[in-house]
Amino acid sequence: MSYDDSVVIEAPSDSFWEVGNYKRTVKRFDDGHRLCNDLMSCLHDRARIEKSYAAQLTEWAKKWKQMLEKGPQYGTLEKAWLSLMTEAEKVSELHLGVKCALMSEDFEKVKNWQKEAYHKQMMANFKETKEADDGFRKAQKPWAKKLKEVEAAKKAYHLACKEEKIAISRESNSKADSNVNPEQLKKVQDKVEKSKQDVQKTKEKYEKNLDELNKSTPQYIENMEQVFEQCQLFENKRLEFFREVLLEVKQHLDLSATSYSNVYQELEHTIKSADPKEDLKWFRCTHGPGMPMNWPQFEDEEWCADLNRTLSRREKPKKTGDGVTLTSISQTGEQASQPPTYNSSYEKNQNDTTEWSDDETNNPFNSNETNGDNPFDEDHSGSEVKVRALYDYEGQEHDELSFKAGDELTKVEDEDEQGWCKGRLENGQVGLYPANYVELIP
Numbered sequence: 001m002s003y004d005d006s007v008v009i010e011a012p013s014d015s016f017w018e019v020g021n022y023k024r025t026v027k028r029f030d031d032g033h034r035l036c037n038d039l040m041s042c043l044h045d046r047a048r049i050e051k052s053y054a055a056q057l058t059e060w061a062k063k064w065k066q067m068l069e070k071g072p073q074y075g076t077l078e079k080a081w082l083s084l085m086t087e088a089e090k091v092s093e094l095h096l097g098v099k100c101a102l103m104s105e106d107f108e109k110v111k112n113w114q115k116e117a118y119h120k121q122m123m124a125n126f127k128e129t130k131e132a133d134d135g136f137r138k139a140q141k142p143w144a145k146k147l148k149e150v151e152a153a154k155k156a157y158h159l160a161c162k163e164e165k166i167a168i169s170r171e172s173n174s175k176a177d178s179n180v181n182p183e184q185l186k187k188v189q190d191k192v193e194k195s196k197q198d199v200q201k202t203k204e205k206y207e208k209n210l211d212e213l214n215k216s217t218p219q220y221i222e223n224m225e226q227v228f229e230q231c232q233l234f235e236n237k238r239l240e241f242f243r244e245v246l247l248e249v250k251q252h253l254d255l256s257a258t259s260y261s262n263v264y265q266e267l268e269h270t271i272k273s274a275d276p277k278e279d280l281k282w283f284r285c286t287h288g289p290g291m292p293m294n295w296p297q298f299e300d301e302e303w304c305a306d307l308n309r310t311l312s313r314r315e316k317p318k319k320t321g322d323g324v325t326l327t328s329i330s331q332t333g334e335q336a337s338q339p340p341t342y343n344s345s346y347e348k349n350q351n352d353t354t355e356w357s358d359d360e361t362n363n364p365f366n367s368n369e370t371n372g373d374n375p376f377d378e379d380h381s382g383s384e385v386k387v388r389a390l391y392d393y394e395g396q397e398h399d400e401l402s403f404k405a406g407d408e409l410t411k412v413e414d415e416d417e418q419g420w421c422k423g424r425l426e427n428g429q430v431g432l433y434p435a436n437y438v439e440l441i442p
Contacts, residue, residue, distance in 0.1 A: 091260075138223075386409075
């Protein structure tokens with residue numbers, strides 16, 4: 001039987017001090033570099049989520065803002081409802097800020113630290129990894145050499161012991177066997193004696209090598225500890241850096257301290273400012289009994305320069321044989337503060353006491369004297385001017401514009417004979433509007 005078949009050798013332990021087990025400590029350098037990549041990927045994914053959330057909030061706010069502006073809700077409650085869209089836009093900006101901070105500050109910080117801490121070599125490993133591996137190898141080499149000698153001596157000793165037992169067993173069998181002659185017995189006895197000498201010799205060598213190994217162990221421990229501490233220092237820097245970065249990420253993610261608080265304080269204030277009574281009053285004046293009305297009154301044939309008649313865009317002044325007859329208007333109570341009705345008015349260019357006449361010499365519409373031009377019109381063709389709405393106006397037809405007081409638009413065509421102008425809103429929509437609902441912007 002051979003030694004390998006008969007002697008069971010215990011598997012080496014998982015201890016750091018076993019030959020080659022320092023590799024786990026060296027591997028931390030490669031792991032640290034990979035963890036930097038993982039942290040950057042983590043931050044990049046979170047930044048992408050922040051950007052997507054901000055975009056969804058903005059899209060949601062835009063959609064519902066347009067729906068509310070075109071919907072039936074009005075007054076202060078409309079403003080309170082719209083404040084939700086304002087909140088979404090502000091929160092969207094905050095999360096875009098988080099995204100920018102994660103990428104421009106935290107991500108870049110990790111990237112730069114990784115570049116400074118780990119130095120790539122041509123052999124696809126890092127300088128720090130090679131230095132640590134060389135340090136451990138150098139510290140372990142003398143002790144590992146002696147350990148190898150001890151293992152060899154131990155193996156030789158165990159083999160000698162085994163041979164001795166086999167020789168003794170053969171000697172006993174030979175003595176008990178009558179067929180064995182004295183010469184054969186002598187050879188067996190010599191074999192026993194030789195095996196005993198081999199056992200003693202290998203034992204002494206084994207003990208000597210083991211003693212030398214034990215004497216070198218303290219130095220081995222000291223050298224290994226020194227290299228290990230250098231690795232610990234580097235790993236400590238990485239752990240401290242990661243902790244610092246994570247705290248900064250927390251600061252960027254935490255919007256509750258100041259930013260969110262301001263947004264929701266403003267939102268709460270706007271919602272609480274909604275006044276149902278004020279909204280009902282507005283509706284009464286705009287769409288209810290508080291609206292102005294041209295109540296029927298006695299109509300005089302004489303021209304009144306200070307009165308005008310409300311005309312629809314499609315209604316033309318009725319010209320009779322004696323001139324143009326307009327319906328007078330009177331406003332009382334709540335009606336006096338309402339916006340004027342869009343109308344056409346014709347001012348006299350003669351004395352107030354002068355009556356209209358079909359006489360060619362007194363007719364201001366005489367084509368011979370005006371050479372075919374309207375004496376009341378000025379030539380503004382081809383010019384565009386900015387105007388500002390004085391009152392709210394809701395378009396009644398598909399080709400009419402709708403706007404609110406204070407809105408700015410562009411007048412692209414002058415007022416027609418029915419009191420309407422063509423204009424363009426800031427969103428590009430072109431349509432008609434009452435000329436006396438706007439004023440020129442100086």
